[in-house]
Amino acid sequence: MTNQTRLLPWVTLEGKPCVLVGPGTGFMARLADNIESVQLGMASDLLGHVADTLDGAKVSPEELRFVAARLAESLREIHRIAESRGDRLSAFDHPHVDDSDEGDDGPQPSAGAFG
Template sequence: MTIQARVLPWSTLEGKPCVLVGPGTGFVSRLADNMESVQLGMAGDLLGHAAPVIADSNATPEELRFVAARLTESLREVQRIAESRGDRLAAFDHPGVDDGDEEPQPSPGASG
């Protein structure tokens, strides 16, 4: 069983990253997967709402600042997800050139 560290898609009250160390198959890992899915979906929805506001020449400075703040929050979440997933991908065992036909195998609980 491979043990790995995973940056979770939420922070402490002080804004510090939360990290889960384990095989990636338990309740907290599934909760994190679900939250990442929700965050990515919300980011897509936000892009759909932000584009018309940004394109509107009559948008007020307050509306533009609000959209910019939400986009910044969303981008921060998406960046954390991307970095966490990249770290987990790096944990895969990659075969060397002379390892034959064996394909790389993900660690248990790793998801794409």
Template sequence: MTDGGRLLPWAGPEGKPCYLVGDGTGYVSRLADDIEDLQLGMAGDLLGHAAELLAERRVTSAELRYLALRLTESLRDVTRVAESRGARLRAGSH
């Protein structure tokens, strides 16, 4: 992480992390907050779908592969949100 920068909930070119430097009150900060909330909500929905799918007796390998891909994407997003929020909590305690 860069000094004082907020890790944003999206990646830049070539998948590199994006950071925002500011006071946390601007448009991009609010947009990042909204996207983080959306990503967390989608992760919860996906977990519910995964539980339902895995409870089925007849699940194809294609369905499981698709589920694994979506869960991987969601976990990547949620991990980025956790890293960003954790870094901001640590920065606020200094």
């Protein structure tokens, strides 16, 4: 099994990206999957809240600022998830080729194959 790099759904205390290097099957990969799932669920809930807020007859500037700040946080998280998943899918589009792979004309999965 080959090692891959994965952008994790959190950053360091200094705001720098965290990456995982490995086969993507261990504890940290599962933890990242769970956190991404929670973040996606929270984004979905937030969209419902935003719709309700904007449908309200009277919304204060403070409420709008609060909702905008939460949307920015959520968008940052979702962007990180999309970037991480895109990086992992591109590994399938551009598989590493070494001398032992010469002559192997078998099918190669593309990003479209994974939905």
